[in-house]
Amino acid sequence: MAQIQPLGRPEPEQPDEPRGSRGRKFARYTVPVAVAGIAAATITLVPALADAGDPSLPKITAQQLLTKIAASDTRTVDGTVKVSTDLGLPDALSGGAAGGLLSGTGGQAGGGDASSPAAPQRQLTQLLAGTHQLHVSTDGQDRQKVSIIEKAAEYSVIHNGSQLWAYDSGSNQVYHSTLPAPTAARSEQQLPEGVPTTPQEAAERVLDAAHGTSSITVDGTARVAGRSAYELVVTPEHADSTTVGRIRIAVDSSTGVPLRFTVVPKGGGKAVFDLGFTRVSFDRPAASTFAFTPPKGVKVTEGRTPEAGSGATKGSTGDTAGQPTVLGTGWNSIAVIDTGALTSAAGKAKQDGGTDLGLDGKAGSRHGGGDPQSLLDSFGTKVSGSFGTGTVFHTRLVNALLTDDGKLYVGAVTQSALTAAAGGAK
Numbered sequence: 001m002a003q004i005q006p007l008g009r010p011e012p013e014q015p016d017e018p019r020g021s022r023g024r025k026f027a028r029y030t031v032p033v034a035v036a037g038i039a040a041a042t043i044t045l046v047p048a049l050a051d052a053g054d055p056s057l058p059k060i061t062a063q064q065l066l067t068k069i070a071a072s073d074t075r076t077v078d079g080t081v082k083v084s085t086d087l088g089l090p091d092a093l094s095g096g097a098a099g100g101l102l103s104g105t106g107g108q109a110g111g112g113d114a115s116s117p118a119a120p121q122r123q124l125t126q127l128l129a130g131t132h133q134l135h136v137s138t139d140g141q142d143r144q145k146v147s148i149i150e151k152a153a154e155y156s157v158i159h160n161g162s163q164l165w166a167y168d169s170g171s172n173q174v175y176h177s178t179l180p181a182p183t184a185a186r187s188e189q190q191l192p193e194g195v196p197t198t199p200q201e202a203a204e205r206v207l208d209a210a211h212g213t214s215s216i217t218v219d220g221t222a223r224v225a226g227r228s229a230y231e232l233v234v235t236p237e238h239a240d241s242t243t244v245g246r247i248r249i250a251v252d253s254s255t256g257v258p259l260r261f262t263v264v265p266k267g268g269g270k271a272v273f274d275l276g277f278t279r280v281s282f283d284r285p286a287a288s289t290f291a292f293t294p295p296k297g298v299k300v301t302e303g304r305t306p307e308a309g310s311g312a313t314k315g316s317t318g319d320t321a322g323q324p325t326v327l328g329t330g331w332n333s334i335a336v337i338d339t340g341a342l343t344s345a346a347g348k349a350k351q352d353g354g355t356d357l358g359l360d361g362k363a364g365s366r367h368g369g370g371d372p373q374s375l376l377d378s379f380g381t382k383v384s385g386s387f388g389t390g391t392v393f394h395t396r397l398v399n400a401l402l403t404d405d406g407k408l409y410v411g412a413v414t415q416s417a418l419t420a421a422a423g424g425a426k
Helices: 019-027 062-071 096-102 120-128 199-209 339-351 372-379 415-424
Strands: 076-085 130-139 143-149 154-160 163-168 173-178 214-224 227-236 244-252 258-265 273-281 299-302 325-327 334-338 381-385 388-394 399-403 407-411
Touching: 062 199, 062 214, 062 227, 062 244, 076 120, 120 130, 120 143, 120 154, 120 163, 199 244, 199 258, 199 273, 214 244, 214 258, 227 258, 334 339, 334 415, 381 415, 388 415, 399 415, 407 415
Parallel strands: 173 299
Antiparallel strands: 076 130, 076 273, 130 143, 143 154, 154 163, 163 173, 214 227, 227 244, 244 258, 258 273, 325 334, 334 407, 381 388, 388 399, 399 407
16 A cells, blocks of 8 residues: 555644643654653553454545544544553562552653652552553543543543543542633643553554654554554554554444554554454533532642643642753654653652652652662663663563663663763763
């Protein structure tokens, strides 16, 4: 099939945030890299269950399918999403461990106070490992709800207008933040940035970042959540250092809504991320879906209100310490985090009454209280080069290098790309 470049998206009904600020910053993390903590995480997840029997659909070109996605006016969704993630992380780095790390690396959401067990930046990172079931409801940009449904507990994040609520039934705690009023630069509100919780969100990040760097083709059809879909395949081009092999997106043939998203590493094998609907309806969810009142007796933690129009949410220290910078472009991008700045910020947060988060998201830890160097020393490999010495940590997709002077280099790239970047930064 002929290879094409993805089309630009049409202008939304309301002005969106300028690409020069946070939107472009996320797109540059490569497809889709949401950096966090020591092993950080390339985050874009994918689906599981496709129904048996591929449907017979009219032929369509990749350009026509991209146009269909961009032109989709579907704004209401209610359904069940299955998320499976297999980064190949050691057990000690999965689940709550990732949450403890992410909460201190600038992955702040909705106010920046990660001391509450209900804070989104702690809870949503559990999607970085294992298999989870989500219930997702959306009514435009002003109302969304995502619930993680487990055997013994449920966690929900609810965005309704200017109010962001999160409830963790396991700890019986609530997190609340008041979002800033829309500005000319940011007229729409939504759930906190971080781990995508729907195929639409994951696909949008990838297609925005893939412009001019990928071949995009249509590869057959599929049936997902009982609906007929085209299979769109995104393959990196001119990116020898990336560990991403291909990304497959199942697109609803009727609405143009992505129903399933899969990331396969360059080395092949099982998908690293799988996120997709197992049940979906495009009817408008009931207004009561987005209403929330804290149950009696629960502890409510108030998050700090983000500044309107800011490019990044400020953390509890009132600055952007630990926010990553990016080296390179496209699929070969590498995020660089100054862990020394993070340590200072964490210390100040503790002095201000915050919690010293450990590896498992609790106070203290047998692995050095969440210190990146201690963690990499336990699970990584020592390396040396023109940058000096450091430790490399590998997953099936994301690799990280922490130099002995406290700089963390991370991305969906090879180890040699990380060491070259660290050497060139000296």
